[in-house]
Amino acid sequence: MIPRSPRSTFWRAGPIAVAVALALGAAACGTTTGGGNSDGSSGGLKVGDKATLTVVSQFGDNAALQPVLTKLNEAYEAAHPEVTVTIQFLSADDEQKTLPTSLASGSGPDIFDYDAAESALGELATNGLVAPLDTYVDKYGWAKKMEPSVLDRAKYDGKRYGVPRSSEAVGLFYNAAIFAKYGIEAPTTYAAFLAAADRLKAAGVTPIAFGNKDQWPSSHLIGAALHANTPMQTIRSLESLDGSATWADSGVQASMEIARTWAANGYLTSNFNGVAFDDAFKAFYTGRAGMFVEGTGVTPDILQNATKPGDFRFVSFPMIDASLKQQAEGGVGGAWSISASSKAADIAADWIDFVHFSDTAEAAWLKAGVLPTSRFDTSKVDVAPLLQQNVDVVRAAQNGGGIGAWTGYTSSALVTEAWNGAAQQFLGRSQDAAAFAATLDDALAQARKKK
């Protein structure tokens, strides 16, 4: 046998070796993970150091809020010329699909705003992808600026992982011009709400604009009925993995059934399961529907897009069970958080404090329609009447029975996913309340068991 020279061996075996090496190298790209300190300090760059920060914001589908954040960021960069901040705007939907993966791969942004629910930010936090903020809560005095019930919305396993950036509550929008045209009383009681729906239907106007093709709007509609008819204690227990309440609770089922009677009575947009949220919303603010059961978060769009924003009013969704104090579905719209892999967590916390808590920032957000999560005195700012009504509805619930949770969207992604499919069937009358509750309870039991 003739011994092969090394060159000959490389020549023959080289292609395979090179292919494997290149392939493994390419496959390994992006699998490195960054590390943060569990005490919340970054152990990296300090305030005053030169740094470039990346921010992912949920305002991708809220054009009115993008310039507000951009201007506040420019002000921060002007005050800190050593820092450059790049903001990427994503829709909330796109962010939920992409951010977990990018954080898990260690390539996430330094700062992001995300739904503060246990099922969203809580899941990222408990998997070690988010930096705890307790150190910064103390440093910047955020606990003094916010009610504990608000700040604790982003607290999981005893640590704070987010700074809630907007208070939100579901209430009842109505078109006062349409109500006046047909001589309908303002829907401030449940009886008046039903009477208004009947009158609008008789007049050939869609009583309640509702599009559920995107699936989540059912959470706000059914949630409105649930929060108007169920004690807050039951709701909070139901929406927590540490709770014991279930969807099979007779009171909960009765509340869900009430929402279904609105569909059965023809109060909602026809074929609502095939109508997109945006189309239903547009039907409302262009005067083709009388009422809209939605959260305060849509107010900026009404102010920006309606031909006559002055025609619109916002009231608390009226309580069905009159023995309960005024309460509302909702919570916080999102929370600023810092990625666990960020090497500039100290600077990121400084940025969050600047764009959220300065008086300039609070006023800018409120004028744009974002309700404060802090104790900021809103009377200092001259806002549109509809925005002031938003503030009043949130405060009425806070001072009454409380703001509960985002129905079906708070405890676990498993429950949310179960809700999405089953709620369409329930409202579309192909599933009854007991079957709907059983589907949700299966998912809830699975989520509670996993925890």
Add this chain to the structure above:
Amino acid sequence: MSADTFLERPAAVSPGRAAPTHHRRRDNHAGVIGYWLVLPAATIYVAFTLWPILQTVYLSFTDWNGLSPAKSFIAFDNYRELLGDERFFGALLHNLEWVAGSWLAQGLGLILAALLSASWIRARTLFRTVLFVPATMSLVVVGIAWNQIYQPDTGILNGALEAAGMHGVGWLSGQHTAMPAVIATANWTYYGFAMVILLGGLQSIDRSLYEAASVDGAGSFSQFVHITLPGIRNQITLLVVLSFINTLKTFDLVYIMTNGGPGHATEVVAYYIYSLAFVTHQVGYGAAAAVVLTLIVLVITVVFLRLRERSDR
């Protein structure tokens, strides 16, 4: 020396006549060069196809949630759970409905191909181009456009029904109308492709066969059954099997048009896998479902290849 000659295998030689040494060395050299030439493609294939497949198979034996660095090996638990998962089999059934629905598009494609191959047709190229256009469009664009067409209040479909004195239909909101509506959208993008494939088959049939059949008194139907259909047998086989493979992995239209709803009425396996992996963070379980789907597609592909080999013989 042509490239074919350069790369072809060394010819077998009789024991008594060894190939000249310099020829053998040159042939070996040529073989090695071949490996170097496929290196870029092989690298891409290993990195972006083979490696992810192996990773997916590995993940299917774990309980990984896609977020935590920790993952536990749970052997076949995911596969056992999948066996009792009604939602998975429901989604698979929707895929099969989709396959059956796509055969309607193939039927339409056959009719159009027959019309376009008729001798009396004028502006054949124009018709062929216009009819093929939907097949070239992005499914995302198609999904958005058909969403508008199916809109209950503002869509042109319900507008036409109402203009004709009928009631509008909740095309994408009804439990029994959503799936046919999505399949119809898919078929709109597919019939043109089927038409072009079948047209190629029709044009390859020897015209003298039809002339001989006419002389023997065979009618149009008889000619279609005994000459046309056997003549395009290979194209039909190709389309049927492609419809299996393409519809089993379909995702885009469901994602754009219905999110699998109402309820799970339009959920297909690929959408269910996406939902498991990226919505509820059950990556391990989703990987198991993906492996099973891949195996199903693989089996159908093998059957397809065997059928083609048999028909070629």
